[in-house]
Amino acid sequence: MFRVLSKATARVAAPAMCFTSLPSLTYPAELPKLSFDYKDGVAPVFSPRQIELHYTKHHKSYVDKLNTIGAGFEGKTIEEIILATDGKVDKKVMFNQAAQHFNHSFYWNCICPGGKAIPKELESAIAKAFGSVEKFKEAFQAAGANNFGSGWTWLCIDPKTNALVIDNTSNAGCPLTANLRPILTVDVWEHAYYKDFENRRPDYLNDFWKIVNWEYVAQQYAHVSK
Ligand SMILES: [Fe+2]
Numbered sequence: 047m048f049r050v051l052s053k054a055t056a057r058v059a060a061p062a063m064c065f066t067s068l069p070s071l072t073y074p075a076e077l078p079k080l081s082f083d084y085k086d087g088v089a090p091v092f093s094p095r096q097i098e099l100h101y102t103k104h105h106k107s108y109v110d111k112l113n114t115i116g117a118g119f120e121g122k123t124i125e126e127i128i129l130a131t132d133g134k135v136d137k138k139v140m141f142n143q144a145a146q147h148f149n150h151s152f153y154w155n156c157i158c159p160g161g162k163a164i165p166k167e168l169e170s171a172i173a174k175a176f177g178s179v180e181k182f183k184e185a186f187q188a189a190g191a192n193n194f195g196s197g198w199t200w201l202c203i204d205p206k207t208n209a210l211v212i213d214n215t216s217n218a219g220c221p222l223t224a225n226l227r228p229i230l231t232v233d234v235w236e237h238a239y240y241k242d243f244e245n246r247r248p249d250y251l252n253d254f255w256k257i258v259n260w261e262y263v264a265q266q267y268a269h270v271s272k
Pocket residue numbers: 100104150233235237238
């Protein structure tokens with residue numbers, strides 16, 4: 047039997063688009079709270095000054111600028127704004143701020159002081175995809191080292207095949223626009239490491255594993271591979 051939805055039912059909004067296991071980032075944007083005190087740095091890899099600059103200057107500048115140009119997107123998730131502005135010349139500035147806010151928020155969740163051990167299920171999935179966790183790390187580091195200029199290196203799930211894939215994006219690029227679901231990222235913009243590593247990006251990438259929060263990566267893996 048055909049049933050007409052009541053007006054009250056019809057007004058129920060669709061769930062907000064959110065491809066991370068975090069509480070969704072929404073507009074107006076806010077600098078997210080971190081799981082660690084940024085004033086302590088992220089030992090043993092990042093000094094307090096490196097993290098202070100990255101978080102309170104660089105990340106905050108994207109949040110602040112987005113909030114000056116995002117009228118009309120109130121209540122939307124940052125992921126929705128990224129997808130709505132991707133590829134649109136007249137929305138390029140908004141895309142850049144929204145994507146950088148998402149990318150940085152995601153990155154902060156991927157790291158923590160001292161790192162966390164990799165859970166068995168994720169370790170097995172990575173070993174199955176890349177041969178071993180060590181081989182994955184080599185491939186990820188090589189991708190990051192060869193990501194020309196500013197950008198991000200990601201481990202993602204391709205939802206079409208459920209395969210784990212390494213992806214490089216340039217500048218503010220974000221894998222959501224290629225229909226990939228990120229589970230780990232490293233920021234390879236120079237501002238992410240220059241204070242501590244100067245121009246030695248390979249050294250930064252080599253040390254990155256000491257601070258990876260594999261518990262979050264596994265949480266995100268479970269979230270997007272459902
Ligand atoms: Fe950054």
